Amino acid sequence: QVQLVESGGGLVQAGGSLRLSCAASGSIFSINAMGWYRQAPGKQRELVASITSGGSTNYADSVKGRFTISRDNAKNTVFLQMNSLKPEDTAVYYCNANLQALVGGVVTGLYDYWGQGTQVTVSP
Numbered sequence: 001q002v003q004l005v006e007s008g009g010g011l012v013q014a015g016g017s018l019r020l021s022c023a024a025s026g027s028i029f030s031i032n033a034m035g036w037y038r039q040a041p042g043k044q045r046e047l048v049a050s051i052t053s054g055g056s057t058n059y060a061d062s063v064k065g066r067f068t069i070s071r072d073n074a075k076n077t078v079f080l081q082m083n084s085l086k087p088e089d090t091a092v093y094y095c096n097a098n099l100q101a102l103v104g105g106v107v108t109g110l111y112d113y114w115g116q117g118t119q120v121t122v123s124p
Contacts, residue, residue, distance in 0.1 A: 027101050036095060067083070
């Protein structure tokens, strides 16, 4: 059983900052990439940022220069520092981990796991 638990969402005024955290736990063998996605009402889920186990990062154009993704491999945790927030950043943010689990002593293939989502609301 693998769980991803997010924290750090909330309500903030435009121009403010928030820091999201996501901790993966359970029968994890190894984690490949981790990332953050978001879904605004009436819109499709979109990639915000991702980071490989080696630290290579990728960002959506809309958040470049404002958001920073990082991870602590020892703690299976990924962070998203969000600065200069805009109302259009309002969405439910989901943590994602592409990982191998350990099931009955057997290492699985790589599968995507998701957190439950955390609401980020940016007021004008």
